[in-house]
Amino acid sequence: MLVTRGALIDLLALRRPDDTAVETGEQRTSYKQLLDLTHAIREQITRSPAGPGPIVIADDPGAGACATIAAAQALGRAYVPLSASHPATRIQQILAAVEPALIVQSDRTATRMAEVLSGRYPLLTISRQLDNLSWARPPEPVVSGASPINSDIAYVMFTSGTTGRPKGVPVRTESLMAYLDVATKHFGVQPGDRASHFFELTFDLSVHDIFVTLLGGGTLVVIPAEQRILPARFLREKEISHWFSVPSAAESLHRVGALRPGIFPHLRQTLFCGEPLRWPVTEAWQTAAPDSSIVNLYGPTEATIAISYYVVPRRRSRSNDIYGIVPIGQVFEGQHGRILSRPEAGERPNRGELWLSGSQVISGYLDAGDGHDAFASGPDGVTWYRTGDAVERDGDGLLHFVGRTDHQLKISGYRVEPAEIEDAIHRAFPACRSVVVRCDQGKRRGLVAAIFCEEGDGPAASAVREACASRLPSYMIPAHVVELASWPVNANGKIDRAAVRRQLEEHTGPDVVAQHGTES
């Protein structure tokens, strides 16, 4: 299938006009309505004096966002999603980084956006019923600053950065098309299929939800935010045939015993991506959805949605089960992966950091300063993206994720750099040091911030969480805050994160002071 830029809008026109394109609760938007809305948005932008930069989408998932994305594609503009629920500081950082031509919002997000915006960018509002477009702030002939986003960029996603601010990942149209070529071929959707729209727009896996479903002519069924945590009822009631989520959603259903045999009879395809997928959960999911294929996808945002896949066989074998985790499989056809092992560190040649190259891999970060050690030149002169993911290649050539080479964490599939949270805490409490880890055992699970203050009492847990909430999205706010009696360092004088995590997982006492046996 040949997909070109702007093709989404053409393909929308080819669909059966009365088929439902997007379903949000009781609201159904047909392909014809979606196409009309796309044209209307495009016309508003074309007729306005708004500058040439990217289009920011400050809306929840739904038909309005889909139409805005299709309009941006047709106009040859990048789109940049923002979450209105993120702190004002973060929203302003992102806007300053991309210098948008305009922002598209909805009735639902308008009040919040009015609070955080400083009156600089044109603002187009889509009404709740999708029948009206109005300028909340009309564009003026004086254009905003020149955008750093080149015209070959399809979208920009922001992920957690180690420098204390979000890191912009600009994905080229060429990369998106390469991904869609593989995805529509192997994991495509047909008219009549009902595909989940699980991911928020700020998570790049939402690009798959929207493009693959609408290109295929299926119905995109938006999951309400409050159902995302335990989506069993949504899956059944909405008769979802194509499901795509982070493994956490399946983990949660498995934990509460909901994955009973045959409860998802309509499901024919399940994709997981974003986190390690455990075998026991996968097997329970297969029992719950006996007619569904299950595919484990892997890929950093820098490699466009996903770049490797593994089709889960009906039976687990010793070869595909290393550490109880489902393989991430093989790199997509046309893309390249290599393993950089460090023999001097005792690593075998089949184990090391995964490096990626090919048309799906970005050329660099929005801020060149973010990429200083993420890209490397190979002996062949090719630029490789260093994923920071440690992998192992088994005898069948399948890749297995085995951990990280740095401190990056995953929370429900979201990348979290502890340094960004530690920076937010340090800004509010300059006299204290902190270390943020993820605990998987013991009394405190999830993100835990351990604080150490040389003098006086440490800040209250609620104050630490508030400091984080003022700069970071909710998934980066520590679930627990613990005060350390001493600052744990290793033999090199560096913070010993593993020791902190172990102690937090073992420590069952109050959150105020953790007894700390510092090792040296």
Place this chain on the structure above:
Amino acid sequence: MKNHSEHEIRGAVRRLVAERVDEVSLDDSASLLEKTSLDSLGVVELLVAIEEEFSISIDVVTVDPESLLSISGLTRHLSMLMDEPNGG
């Protein structure tokens, strides 16, 4: 376990929530996900703890998950479960 009054159920739910969050006081109708330090993992663990406490099983396949996301909602649902002849 049966014959819990709604008052007892609410007290037990409040206690199980309080053991898991930083917040000093919490409105019973507030969303646990939005108004407390609980994340989705924390909510799932809370549900498992509630099931163990009352020796019952909450069926998330039939229950609207939203009704499990506040102390009031949980209390209502548990009271209903325990009123059923074979509840628990």
